[in-house]
Amino acid sequence: MRWPFARAARAPIDRSDWIDDQGWGTVVGAQPFLARLDGDASRRLRAACGAFLATKAVNGAGGLVVTDAMVARIATQACLPILELGVETYPTFAEIIVYPDDFIVDRQIVDEDGVVHAWTEAIAGESWDDGPVVLAWDAAERDAKAKRPSPFAFNVVIHEFAHKLDMNNGAVDGMPSFSRALHRGLEPARWLDVLASSFDDFAGRVEAVERSIPRNVDPESARADRWYATLPLDPYAANDEGEFFSVTSEAFFVAPGRLHEAYPDWYALLRAYYRQDPLSGLRPSAPR
Numbered sequence: 001m002r003w004p005f006a007r008a009a010r011a012p013i014d015r016s017d018w019i020d021d022q023g024w025g026t027v028v029g030a031q032p033f034l035a036r037l038d039g040d041a042s043r044r045l046r047a048a049c050g051a052f053l054a055t056k057a058v059n060g061a062g063g064l065v066v067t068d069a070m071v072a073r074i075a076t077q078a079c080l081p082i083l084e085l086g087v088e089t090y091p092t093f094a095e096i097i098v099y100p101d102d103f104i105v106d107r108q109i110v111d112e113d114g115v116v117h118a119w120t121e122a123i124a125g126e127s128w129d130d131g132p133v134v135l136a137w138d139a140a141e142r143d144a145k146a147k148r149p150s151p152f153a154f155n156v157v158i159h160e161f162a163h164k165l166d167m168n169n170g171a172v173d174g175m176p177s178f179s180r181a182l183h184r185g186l187e188p189a190r191w192l193d194v195l196a197s198s199f200d201d202f203a204g205r206v207e208a209v210e211r212s213i214p215r216n217v218d219p220e221s222a223r224a225d226r227w228y229a230t231l232p233l234d235p236y237a238a239n240d241e242g243e244f245f246s247v248t249s250e251a252f253f254v255a256p257g258r259l260h261e262a263y264p265d266w267y268a269l270l271r272a273y274y275r276q277d278p279l280s281g282l283r284p285s286a287p288r
């Protein structure tokens with residue numbers, strides 16, 4: 001598919017010296033969930049970002065001018081999940097498109113009677129199979145400047161790139177492909193088992209919360225937030241197993257405590273898959 005939006009093309013960046021020491025320090029310092037990385041991990045993340053940016057262009061759309069700081073922020077968040085897997089784990093898509101804020105997409109389904117239902121949706125991020133990752137910069141920054149602090153660990157960049165990993169072997173179903181060299185201990189059957197039981201449990205929790213919201217409170221409104229806040233994860237994870245994988249990947253990297261507490265077996269599988277343990281590596285003094 002072709003993207004009809006006018007935007008200034010930004011060429012992929014050379015992997016060497018894509019950022020200077022001071023710039024790197026600023027990027028890492030601005031993202032508390034990177035504080036757990038030691039000097040070696042930080043150096044490897046920096047190199048991974050360079051390799052990533054050498055093959056992927058970050059382009060603005062909808063009038064957004066992409067700055068170096070935005071590129072650095074997106075690259076670090078995209079590369080954190082594959083720090084121990086290798087940049088080549090991401091499929092061959094070449095473009096990341098960034099909108100200033102939530103963007104409108106056209107949706108269409110044909111129901112069983114052959115009737116076409118079409119509607120539009122405002123979304124914060126999207127991953128196309130074999131196509132670009134599309135992000136809303138506002139969403140990427142939302143957590144930092146939210147008026148209503150969210151109890152959940154939002155990170156739209158990690159979310160969309162987790163979908164990319166999930167797509168490596170076809171469907172977005174919460175089952176990424178395992179590498180023979182890196183994932184020797186990971187059994188697909190065990191993964192699917194724990195995924196199904198964790199997802200079912202969480203979907204049940206979301207239903208229970210929805211039932212508990214009083215009838216005079218719109219469940220889509222901010223007033224309903226305090227009911228959803230009792231959940232261990234963003235309720236969006238209850239959509240399907242693919243969203244469960246992406247939402248729990250966000251939580252795993254950004255604020256792993258609640259995820260580990262609620263779903264320790266699933267956390268252990270994510271730890272084995274990503275080959276990182278954000279929980280044990282987090283410094284107790286790290287903010288948030």
Ligand SMILES: [Zn+2]
Binds near residue numbers: 159163242243246
């Ligand atoms: Zn998603």
